[in-house]
Amino acid sequence: MSIDLFRCKTCGQHCYPARLLCFRCGGAGFAAVPCDGGLVEECTSLPGRGAQGGALVLASIRSPAGPVVIAALPAPLPRGAAVLLRPGPGRAVLGDPA
Numbered sequence: 001m002s003i004d005l006f007r008c009k010t011c012g013q014h015c016y017p018a019r020l021l022c023f024r025c026g027g028a029g030f031a032a033v034p035c036d037g038g039l040v041e042e043c044t045s046l047p048g049r050g051a052q053g054g055a056l057v058l059a060s061i062r063s064p065a066g067p068v069v070i071a072a073l074p075a076p077l078p079r080g081a082a083v084l085l086r087p088g089p090g091r092a093v094l095g096d097p098a
């Protein structure tokens, strides 16, 4: 399962999350583009903020198309590690080591 990035139908710029207008050209039409994963750029742990009092691990994941997606990980990963992305509860994105 993957998440959706959004590609501007006018100029091709990818963005995430969805926007009302393209930040590059001002276009208002977008097409959903599946994204399976990306590479960790930054990772941080928030003690006591995760499930059952554990750490919540958040990471910035650079997608191949360019946009950065913030995802919750099961454990910290080093910069450059490959991650698979999937939808989580609500609007959350979950990442798993690839």
Ligand SMILES: [Zn+2]
Pocket: 008, 009, 010, 011, 012, 013, 022, 023, 024, 025, 026, 027
């Ligand atoms: Zn555009």
